Amino acid sequence: xxxxxxxxAGVIGGMLARQLSRYDLKxxxxxxxxxxxxxxxxxxxxxxxxxxxxxxxTLKAKLNAEGVQKLYDVADEIHAPYRKNGSFVCAFGTxxxxxxxxxxxxxxxxxxxxxxxxxxxxxxxxxxxxxxxxVSLVLNVTNAGIVCPYxxxxxxxxxxxxxxxxxxxxxxxxQIEKTAEGFKVTAKSGEVVSGxxxxxxxxxxxxxxxxxxxxxxxxxxxxxGEYMLLDKNEGSRVSHTIFQVPSVxxxxxxxxxxxxxxxxxxxxxxKVESPSCTETxxxxxxxxxxxxxxxVPSVNFRQVITSFSGVRSSEKGGDFIICPAKSVExxxxxxxxxxxxxxxxxxxxxxxxxxxxxxxLALVQKANWCPTRENPHAFREMSDExxxxxxxxxPAYGKIVCRCETVSExxxxxxxxxxxxxxxxxxxxxxxRSGMGRCQGGFCMPYVMKLLSEENGQPMETITKNGEGSxxxxxxx
Numbered sequence: 001x002x003x004x005x006x007x008x009a010g011v012i013g014g015m016l017a018r019q020l021s022r023y024d025l026k027x028x029x030x031x032x033x034x035x036x037x038x039x040x041x042x043x044x045x046x047x048x049x050x051x052x053x054x055x056x057x058t059l060k061a062k063l064n065a066e067g068v069q070k071l072y073d074v075a076d077e078i079h080a081p082y083r084k085n086g087s088f089v090c091a092f093g094t095x096x097x098x099x100x101x102x103x104x105x106x107x108x109x110x111x112x113x114x115x116x117x118x119x120x121x122x123x124x125x126x127x128x129x130x131x132x133x134x135v136s137l138v139l140n141v142t143n144a145g146i147v148c149p150y151x152x153x154x155x156x157x158x159x160x161x162x163x164x165x166x167x168x169x170x171x172x173x174x175q176i177e178k179t180a181e182g183f184k185v186t187a188k189s190g191e192v193v194s195g196x197x198x199x200x201x202x203x204x205x206x207x208x209x210x211x212x213x214x215x216x217x218x219x220x221x222x223x224x225g226e227y228m229l230l231d232k233n234e235g236s237r238v239s240h241t242i243f244q245v246p247s248v249x250x251x252x253x254x255x256x257x258x259x260x261x262x263x264x265x266x267x268x269x270x271k272v273e274s275p276s277c278t279e280t281x282x283x284x285x286x287x288x289x290x291x292x293x294x295x296v297p298s299v300n301f302r303q304v305i306t307s308f309s310g311v312r313s314s315e316k317g318g319d320f321i322i323c324p325a326k327s328v329e330x331x332x333x334x335x336x337x338x339x340x341x342x343x344x345x346x347x348x349x350x351x352x353x354x355x356x357x358x359x360x361l362a363l364v365q366k367a368n369w370c371p372t373r374e375n376p377h378a379f380r381e382m383s384d385e386x387x388x389x390x391x392x393x394x395p396a397y398g399k400i401v402c403r404c405e406t407v408s409e410x411x412x413x414x415x416x417x418x419x420x421x422x423x424x425x426x427x428x429x430x431x432x433r434s435g436m437g438r439c440q441g442g443f444c445m446p447y448v449m450k451l452l453s454e455e456n457g458q459p460m461e462t463i464t465k466n467g468e469g470s471x472x473x474x475x476x477x
Contacts, residue, residue: 002028002166004356005185005195007173007209009420010041011153012337013201015074016349018156021163022371024364028193029157029165030185032172032205034467035427036420037153039203041342042430043227043278043310045254045267046149047241048072049340050087050141052108052116059320059351061111064340067347068143074346075147078155079375081259087144087241088124090295091137098137100245105139115142128238130296144241148259149342150430154420159373161419163366168193169423170467173202176212178328197361198331199352204275204313206335214327218335221314222275225267226284228292231303231438234263242295253291255299260433265292265299267310278309305438312338320344322351330359376418376431379411401451402444404437412448416455423456425449426466445472 004020006013009031017029031038048068054060075082089104091097101118108116117140124138125131161167168191175186182196202209207220241256256264268284289301315321315336325331332355334348341348357363375381379397382390391398397410415422415431422428425435428448435441435448449463449472464470 001181002026002193002195004028004197004199004361005030005183005193006199006201007185008039008201008203008206009036009153009157009167009169010039010201010203011037011149011156011342011345012203012334012348013199014153014157014160015345016199016201016334016352017160017165018074018078019346019349019353021160021165022366022369024366025361027160027165028195029160029167030171030173030187030193031167031169034169034423034464035430036157036167036169037150037430038466039275040310040312041153042150043308044149044225044312044342045227045256045264046147046258046342047087047254047256048082048145048147049343050108050116050144051111051113051340052089052104052139052141053246054111054340055318056107056110058318059322060340060344063320063344063347063351065112067340067344070346070350071147071343072145074156075152077371078159078373079377080147080152080155081377082145082147083259084143084145085240085257087141087243088128088131089139089141089243089245090124090131090135091245092132092134092294093136097245101137101139104245108139108141113143116140117142128240128242130237130298131242132295132297135295146241146256146259147342152345154431155373155376158419159371162373163369167420173209173212176209178213182330196330197356197359199356200331200333200335202335203337204311206313206333210325210333210335213325213331215325215333217326218315218317218321218333220336221316222272222277222311223314223338224270224272224277224309224311226280226288226307226309227264227266228285228288228301228304228307229258230263230265230299230301231305232261234300234303235261237263237299238296244291244295253288253295255292255296260436263299265289272311275311278311280307280309284309306440314338320348322348322355324355324359332356332359374418376411376414379408380406401447402432402434402437404439405433407432407434407444409451412451413455416452422452424464424466424470425452425472428452
C-alpha cells in the first residue's frame with residue numbers, strides 16, 4: 001500500500017513526486033508509456049514565461065508568478081539546463097497590437113511581475129538586430145527564460161527515485177476503485193497497485209481518469225501545436241524568445257533559441273480529436289514558417305532538421321484545474337495544465353501538496369532527503385585536460401557514439417543505468433542528445449541499440465524506438 005499514487009509521469013507528475021519525496025512517504029508514479037515525459041512535456045516550447053499574460057486573480061496568474069524563481073531554484077538543484085534569456089512580445093505597427101503590449105505590461109504589474117519594460121522598435125532592434133523592421137513596440141520580459149522540459153522531468157523524477165519514490169512504466173490506468181483504505185488502481189495489463197491518496201496528473205487524458213471515479217465536471221480540449229527545429233548554425237539568430245502579441249488561440253508563433261543551441265519556431269494551435277493526434281501537416285508547418293518570418297525575416301528554414309507536434313491540455317474555463325475530486329475523498333485533480341504549466345510546475349506541485357495535506361496526508365520531513373542530483377552533463381562541461389584524465393579512469397567516455405552532438409558511450413551507458421533508466425532509443429536521445437543532431441540518429445542509432453541490448457540483457461529485435469509497436473529490427477539475416 002502506497003501513501004500517494006500519481007497518475008502520469010510528465011513534468012507535473014514528476015515534479016510532484018520530487019517535491020513529495022522530501023517527506024516520509026511511500027510514493028509511486030504510474031505512467032502509461034515506456035518512459036517519462038512522453039506527452040505534452042516532450043513536445044512544447046520549453047519557455048519559462050515571465051507572468052505577464054495570465055488574467056489577474058486566476059490560478060495561472062498566482063502560480064506563474066510564484067513558479068518562475070521556484071523553477072530556476074529546483075533546476076539548479078537537480079542540474080536541469082535552463083537559461084534566463086528574456087523574452088520580447090512584439091507589436092507590428094497597428095494601434096490595436098500596441099495597445100495589447102501596454103495592456104500586458106499593466107497586467108504583469110498587477111500580477112506582481114518585476115523587470116518588465118516597454119521598448120520602441122528601434123530600442124528592441126538594438127538588442128536583437130534580426131528583429132523585423134515592422135516591429136514598433138515591444139514588451140521586454142527580463143525574468144523569462146528557456147528550459148529543456150524533458151530533461152527537467154527526467155531530472156525531477158530521477159531525484160524523486162533516488163529519494164525512494166517508485167516509477168511504473170507501461171502502466172496504462174484502466175480502472176480506479178475506491179476502497180476503505182484508499183484506491184485500487186488497475187492497469188490494462190492487469191497489474192494492480194493500491195494507495196491511500198491519488199493525484200491525477202494525466203495531462204491530456206486527465207478528464208478520462210477523472211471519469212473513472214465519477215467526476216465529469218471538466219472536459220479536456222486537446223490542441224495540437226506544430227513546431228520546426230533548426231540546426232545549431234541558426235541558434236544564434238536571436239538571443240531572446242520572440243513572441244507576437246497573443247490571440248484567443250494562445251501566445252502565437254515564437255522564434256526562440258533552445259538551451260542546447262538550436263533555434264525553435266512554432267507552435268500552431270489547432271483543436272484535434274484526440275491527444276494522440278501528433279502528426280505534422282504541410283499547412284501547419286507553412287503557418288509556422290510564415291509567421292516566424294514575420295518576427296525574424298532572416299530565419300533560414302533550409303536549416304530545419306526536424307518537425308514535431310505536441311498536444312496541450314486546454315479547458316473551456318481557461319484556467320488550471322487543481323482541486324479535490326468531487327465524487328471521492330483523498331483524490332486531487334491536477335488538470336488543464338496548458339501554458340504556463342511548465343513555468344509553474346514547481347508551484348503547481350507545492351499547491352497540490354497543500355491540498356493533500358488539508359485532506360489529512362501527514363508530511364513528516366525526511367532526515368536524509370537529498371535535493372540534488374548528479375549532473376548528467378558533467379563530462380561535456382569539463383576542460384580538455386579534465387576529460388583526458390577522466391577517460392583514463394573511464395575508457396567508455398573516450399568513444400564517441402553520436403558525432404553530431406559529441407555524445408560518448410560512457411554517457412549513454414550511464415543514462416541507461418541512472419534513475420529513471422532509459423528503456424528505448426528515444427529515452428537515450430532525451431537524456432543524452434544522441435540522435436538529436438543534423439543526421440537525426442542516422443549514424444548512431446545502431447550502436448545505441450547495441451548498448452541498450454547489452455545493458456538491459458535484451459535481444460536486439462526487442463529494442464524499440466519509443467515503446468510498444470516501434471521495434472526497429474525484425475530478425476537476423
